[in-house]
Every structure is written in structure tokens, then in C-alpha cells.
Amino acid sequence: MKSVIVALVVFALFALMAPATAGEYRLGALVVGNSWARATPGVARNGAAYVTIENRGRDADRLIAVSSPAAAGAALHSHAMEAGVMKMRPVAAVEVAPGAVTAMKPGGLHIMLKGLAAPLVEGGSFPLTLTFERAGTLTLEVTVMKIGARHGRK
Numbered sequence: 001m002k003s004v005i006v007a008l009v010v011f012a013l014f015a016l017m018a019p020a021t022a023g024e025y026r027l028g029a030l031v032v033g034n035s036w037a038r039a040t041p042g043v044a045r046n047g048a049a050y051v052t053i054e055n056r057g058r059d060a061d062r063l064i065a066v067s068s069p070a071a072a073g074a075a076l077h078s079h080a081m082e083a084g085v086m087k088m089r090p091v092a093a094v095e096v097a098p099g100a101v102t103a104m105k106p107g108g109l110h111i112m113l114k115g116l117a118a119p120l121v122e123g124g125s126f127p128l129t130l131t132f133e134r135a136g137t138l139t140l141e142v143t144v145m146k147i148g149a150r151h152g153r154k
Contacts, residue, residue: 037049088112127140
């Protein structure tokens with residue numbers, strides 16, 4: 001009986017971390033999906049990645065760190081208009097309100113990839129690790145779309 005309970009607990013833990021549907025990943029009450037990046041020209045040293053985070057729980061969470069072996073560093077950034085000029089600024093964390101969807105997209109919140117190990121090539125992919133204050137850590141696969149893409153759907 002004890003081994004059955006242990007097996008059920010292990011199964012439940014894996015179910016919480018497994019993809020919710022194709023291209024979606026579940027981590028506790030969070031569902032992360034639509035992970036994508038734009039292809040970069042061969043000389044580019046930096047790139048950006050985007051994800052959508054849905055909080056299906058009752059408690060707020062915060063995305064507090066990001067990393068990827070595709071780049072020397074990764075950071076959370078946003079765009080802001082200052083004196084008529086669009087500027088990129090780092091942010092310490094991204095709030096994920098309960099019952100809400102936080103969408104990262106070009107011209108807004110995004111994950112800055114600094115010091116790319118290699119160009120991001122259309123049709124390729126790379127791992128990205130997200131660390132949340134409450135839910136923990138999740139590694140997902142980011143699909144690389146064409147240069148200039150506006151969203152992660154084909």
C-alpha cells in the first residue's frame with residue numbers, strides 16, 4: 001500500500017511539471033506557453049525571447065530570474081517611452097497576478113539574451129529556464145521564428 005501511495009505522489013508531481021498541452025508547460029498553478037524568439041542576423045550578439053504566463057491559482061507569483069545556455073546572460077526587460085524615444089530597461093521581476101495572463105511580446109516585456117553563443121536560426125530551438133518566487137523553476141523549449149516575427153504562431 002505504501003508503494004502505491006509513493007507512486008501516486010511521484011506521478012502527481014510529474015503531472016504538475018509536464019506540458020499542459022503541446023507547447024505549454026505547467027508549474028503548480030502557472031501555465032507557461034507560446035515561448036518563442038526571433039531569428040538573429042549572424043553578427044548579432046543579443047536576442048530576445050517571449051513567453052506567456054497564466055496564473056490559474058489564487059496567489060500572485062513573480063518571475064524573478066531567467067537563464068539559457070544559448071546566451072552568456074539573460075535578463076528581464078521592458079520598453080518604455082522617454083522623451084519621445086523608446087528605451088529598453090531591465091526589470092527586477094515580472095508580476096504574475098492570480099487569474100491573469102502576462103504576455104511578453106515585442107515592444108513590451110521580454111527576456112533579453114545577452115552574448116549569444118550562436119545566432120538564433122529560424123526553425124531552431126533552445127532551452128530557457130524561468131525561476132518563479134513561489135512556484136520554483138521551469139525549463140522549457142523556445143522556438144525560433146523568422147527575423148521580424150511579431151508573434152510565436154506560424
